[in-house]
Amino acid sequence: MIVCIAEKPSVARDIAEVLGAHTRKEGYIEGNGYQVTWTFGHLCTLKEPHEYTPNWKSWSLGSLPMIPPRFGIKLIGHDPGIEKQFHIIEQLMQNADEIINCGDAGQEGELIQRWVMQKAGARCPVRRLWISSLTEEAIREGFSKLKDQSDFQSLYEAGLSRAIGDWLLGMNATRLYTIKYGQNKQVLSIGRVQTPTLALIVNRQLEIANFQPKQYWELKTNYRDTTFSALIRKSDEEIAAEEEKNGGKKKIDNPGIDPIANREEGEALVQRIKDLPFVVTSVGKKDGKEYAPRLFDLTSLQVECNKKFAYSADETLKLIQSLYEKKVATYPRVDTTFLSDDIYPKCPGILKGLRDYEVLTAPLNGSTLPKSKKVFDNSKVTDHHAIIPTGVYAQNLTDMERRVYDLIARRFIAVFYPDCKISTTTVMGEVDKIEFKVTGKQILEPGWRVVFAKDVKDTTEEKDDDDENVLPAFAKGESGPHIPDLNEKWTQPPRPFTEATLLRAMETAGKLVDNDELRDALKENGIGRPSTRAAIIETLFKRNYIRKERKNLIATPTGVELVQLIHEELLKSAELTGIWEKKLREIEKKTYDARQFLEELKQMVSEIVMSVLSDNTNRRITIQDAVAAKTEEKAKKEPKKRERKVSTPPKEKKKNSEAGESKEAKTEVSPSPVATPISSLNNTPDSLVGQPCPVCGKGIIIKGKTAYGCSEWKNGCTYRKTFE
Incomplete structure (x- = not known):
């Protein structure tokens, strides 16, 4: 008898139907020489510390680091349903002639199925x-x-190394810090991927809190x-000085362009050119x-769904998994944007099956589909396309599933459409040796853009990048009157992470990139795997380390x-964690030894334990109370738009004024709690942590042994608030 084991009952039913197995038994389906059974996702996990030695049952610093000589597996929890199903699987496998891992x-x-087979004592051949x-x-x-x-042994070793690594670091560091x-x-809670991800959010939040806006002016x-x-x-001397400051590197973005630093300089330029003619010096078309x-x-699907529909990464993963199980989408847990060559012959049939998109697929019918290297590339596909x-x-799709499916279907259709042809026009002008520039864009042939014609752009940036901007016809040498204007501007702080931008940061180990090719190169060093990043973000919510304000992810005081504290x-470090992730990928590719990886990880855990134990301070962390946590969880699930008055950067009202008068503007609530005035915080002292210092305005509030203070105390800030 051949035993097939699937990951869930619904998949087992689909497989049994194809194999001709129709007799339902308790815990499996039988027929035509097959017994098709199933797990419920994870049935097994690594043993708990106390199951290796009783000395590890109580949490004590003296027992750290906990490094078992050999790791073992056990059934998850004490669920009677899981135990019953496992015993059915165990009996089937022990009597099987062959097992097919489905x-x-x-x-x-x-990893899930290997552990089950090991626990069940399977001895027969496995395919x-x-x-x-x-x-x-x-x-x-x-x-x-x-x-x-055996063809998948390295895949199993990579998964096992990941699980053991997470156990070693998570168990030891969590007990150590607690x-x-x-x-x-x-x-x-401390985790190999969880903690660097939290650090990305916290560091961004502190950047925003410590950001000092600078005023400048633009001449138009x-x-x-x-x-x-x-x-x-800029003058040649200024450019040379800037290069020297940057270690000899030239500034790539707008080299030699200098913002106007003060109003007087800008107004002088306006007066200088206002009565002189504007002369077009060049017109270039490309x-x-x-x-x-x-x-x-x-990851890119989760990013797009967060941008367009505000779906969380976890929601999108569940939706695409459902579409996969409903047989309308392919395997979702992938990290490539390419197709293998063997998919190309199937594409006409797939397009024909998209009956709800016949208006878009009709132009492709009857013609040979293009086979672009930007779509089909075997070298960019490993396990899945x-x-x-x-x-x-x-x-029978839900509204949410339909939205996700629509994104996937349109992307697939679009790659077979012609390229969008555009014309870019750059016009240069001059007034009294001051250069001016404008760039226009015209869409000559929309090509693939017609597939997305119904889309409405979500952000100003998208509109700026994508929309047409057709310029009037200019001729070199023409001139005429013009109206100069001086626009006041302020430098802007970094934006808080959303789930979309956090996923991209996790994918590239904290390096923010927009180029697809560069992003592909950095994927090897990303933190976490595509299939686990959503769970990591959800864990941070559950631990009350982060909360959501509209789309923005905000670190809690804890x-x-x-x-x-760490x-x-x-x-x-996202980068260091990315290096570990790369090694796990290399184990999967058989270019790195799993035993060496685990030895390095054990050494790292031992060093962390020694480092923390040598800390002689008496620092303590207070976890948010349950009421606050519950309130924030509700806010995460039901984000609401709120408005309040916040101060805009000061405008200069008088020539000798240092800051000018602040102007109140009505806007949406600040995405970062660090921007909230101290007086508006609740009465919980720990909610002060991470807020801007009310005395110096430069540092943030930190928690000491006996009082709250400012991170700038070494530089003379006197803020202090004793514990109540």
Whole structure:
């Protein structure tokens, strides 16, 4: 008898139907020489510390680090349903002639089923079903191409190394920090990916809190109803000084362009040019192409859904998983935006199956589909290809599922459309040796853009980048009157993370990039895996380390204090964590030894324990109370728009005024709690932590042994508030 084991009952039913197994038994389906059974996701996990030795049951610093000589597995919890299903699986496997591992086709899916087979004592040969969708065609094709289990040994070793690494760091660091710095028996949760992710949010929040806006002015002029921007050039001496300051590196963005630093200088320029003619010095046109957006991997789909629909990463993962199980989308937990060459012959059939999109697919019918290297590239595909529709008619979808499916379907259709052809016009002008510039864009042939014609841009940035801006016809040498204007501007702080921008930061280990090719290069060093990042973000919410204000992710006082408390860079550095992630990928590719990875991790854990134990301070962290946590969880799930009055940067009213008079403007609530005035905070002292100092305005409030103080105390700030 051949035993097939799937990851969940619904997948087992689909497989059994294809195999001709129709007799339902308790815990499995039988027929045609097959017994098809299932798990409920994870049935097994690594043992708890006390299951290795009783000495590790109580939490004490003396027992750290906890490093078992050999790791063992156990059934999860004490769920009677799980125990019953496992015993059914165990009996089937011990009597099987062959086992077919039909688990989820990924690292985690491989680990889930390997642990079950180990726990069940399976001894017979094992083969692997590896498919990218659950359609009948895909399942039949997969069973015709079963692979030996040994082909996936490195995948299993990478998953096992990840699980052991998370256990070693999580168990030891959580106990270490809880005992050393916690109070009231409240757990301080530390994780290999969780803590660096929290640090990204906290560091961004502190950047915003400490940001000092600077005033500057922009000179513009209106000529023939077109606004030109002045290019105020720096002197050669200023450029040389700037390069020397940057270690000999030239500034790539707007080299030699200097903002106007004070109003007097700007007004003098206006007076200098207002009565002189504007002269067009050059008109340049350049035709170009814009390529269709890439197909989705999991992260880019989560980013897009957060931007367009405000779906959380976890919601999007659940929705695309549901679409996969409904057979209308391919395997979701992928990190590539490319398709393999063997998918190309199937594409006409997939397009034909998109019946709700016949208006868009009609122009592609009857013609040979283009096969672009930007879409089809075997070298960019490992276990699975990008997320695409399967061609199965999408019906009985929820509204949320329909939105996600629509994104996937349109991306897939668009890659077969012609490129968008554009013309970019750059016009340069001059008034009394001051250069001016304007750039226009005209769409000559929309190409793939017609597929997204219904989309409404979400942000000002998207509109600036994508919309047409057709300029009047200018001729070199023409001149005429113009109206100069001086615009007051303020430098802007970094924006708080949203789930979309945080996912991108996790993907690139904290490096913010917009270029797809560069992003691909940095993926190797990303923190976490595409399939786990949503769970990491949700964990931060559950631990009350972060909360959500509209779309923005805000670190709670506890989250801020925890990150500030951790001095071990190995625990909170996104880049260092990315290096560990790269090693796990190399284990999967058989270019790095799993044993060496675990030895390095054990050494790291030992060093962290020694470092924290040598801390002689008496610092303590107070976890938010349950009421505050519950309120914030509700706010996370039901974000509301609120308005209040906040101060805008001061405008200069008098020549000798230092700051001018502040102007009150009605705007949406500040995305960062660090911008909230001290007087408006609640009466909980720990809510002060991370707020701007009310005395110096430069530092933030930190918690000391006996009182709250300012992070700038070394520089002379006198703020102090004793514990109540």
